[in-house]
Amino acid sequence: MKSQLLALPHLSLRFIPIWRRHFLVWKTMAVTSILGHLADPIIYMLGLGYGLGSMLPQMGGTSYLVFLAAGTICYSTMNSATFEALYSGFARMHEQRTWEAILNTPITLDDIVVSEILWAASKSLLSGLAVLVVIWMLGLSSSILSLWLIPLSLLVGLCFAALGLIMTALAPSYYFFMYYFTLVITPMMLLSGVFFPVEQLPPMLQIVAAILPLSHAIDLARPLLNGLLPSAMLLHISVLAAYTVFGFYTSLVLFRRRLSQ
């Protein structure tokens, strides 16, 4: 029994019809969803960017608004994937019993977990794209390298979807997710260099920041928006990929355990 719980994931293309199901649900409220993806970053960037930016003319060698833009795109994609994996994932698993219906077909739990991660990452991609459009429209980046933020949004989405699903697999109810937001997501946002450079933190916290996935995402996004190639690019990508694999496998084992009872 133990060995089956820990078995390596069995991957197939059967996740596609589930992804299409989620897309069909999303389509019915696409307009609201896209407006949300656009409004949130605009409000943050204009509010904080112009407000704080007027007092802080320079940060990290650019205007504060440009500095904030890179952070905003990363935390928006993180939030999109996290919300989808936690709240919507839990609704599909627990409340609506969508997973139960799907598991009675040839589709397996492994396929479902893959589909949840890919779907949440798809929403991150959309969210990242929305912020990028705002960045371009505000003239905050004109480099061709900024296009690399599109695949980066997908990678950040995969990473935080996979990590978020660990919480979904453990959650007794929606209230449980508050712990994750308070203890993980909010500190991550404050420590990873979204609003100010990590170098401003005391050395101890800089070490913590160095292991957080969001820092690595921002270390990739900020130079790319400014038209520069990031240093240690491979390291940052590997860290994000490693978190994705860790989250996928851990959540899969936990879901197997949860649903076998």
Added chain:
Amino acid sequence: MTVVISVQNLHKSYAGHKSYAGQSYAGHKVINDISLSINKGECYGLLGPNGAGKTTTLRLLLGLIEPASGTINLLGHPIPQQASTARLRVGVVPQMDNLDPDFTVAENLLVYGRYFGMTDAQITSRLPMLLEFANLASKRDAKIPTLSGGMKRRLTLARALVNDPEVIFLDEPTTGLDPQARHLIWQRLRELTAQGKTLLLTTHFMDEAERLCHRLAILDQGRMIAQDSPRTLIQQHIEAQVVEVFGEHVTAWAAENAATFAPRFEVSGETVFCYVTEAQPLLTHLQEHGELRYLHRPANLEDVFLKLTGREMRE
């Protein structure tokens, strides 16, 4: 005859820490040495009180949980090793509705068909037939929350048929439905067996089992305690006639007289169930005692069920 489902010496126990409805189930045997064999075209029933292991048996057969020991073969595939392949040819009506509330009736069928790898064209060509079967042709574009309980159940049945399965599992298909809705479901299930489909259904409605099932098994606390056709079970386990006596002072009457007329009787609340092969002497006696009311009827499956599983509540 072709055997489509065969199960040998199935065992399953919940080992752990998980508690259900306040009770601890540590090491509790949920399935205890169940063997059965179901033929093509048969309607086979699993009967038992709550917690008897009916739903667990279905989940084991579908390969959704692993048995502790025993072998399962579904449509020629060993389970759980080839469960996904076997499920291609199986339809499932679950106990609780899990239709997609965001979709219309037709979209529910379309989305579900895709899970079986069907193309949209294949599904669309089956849609009119499925909607007709479920009496939902006029509700094609209705959203799920607007449907009645009976309509949802019929749609769930139609959804289970989207892949034209050979075997259909039904977990309490008529629980919570009004009599009209139940009769319509029963009629549809008989049509399916007439088409040669194999049905495996769980229920705790005895009339449902008696009407629909060719053969059935009675489960109690994970064990199979009887298995046969409804008629044979009644003949084997119970006297042919039942006289239910009720009214004031019925317990006092039973203590004094019941044994004289009925070789076996049971007192349950304010009713005395007298099981007799020849009812006339008892009926004559009761007619002379006008203060007692009674009901004379042939023995049915419920009498067998209560004899085998007892009358006390299972909670």
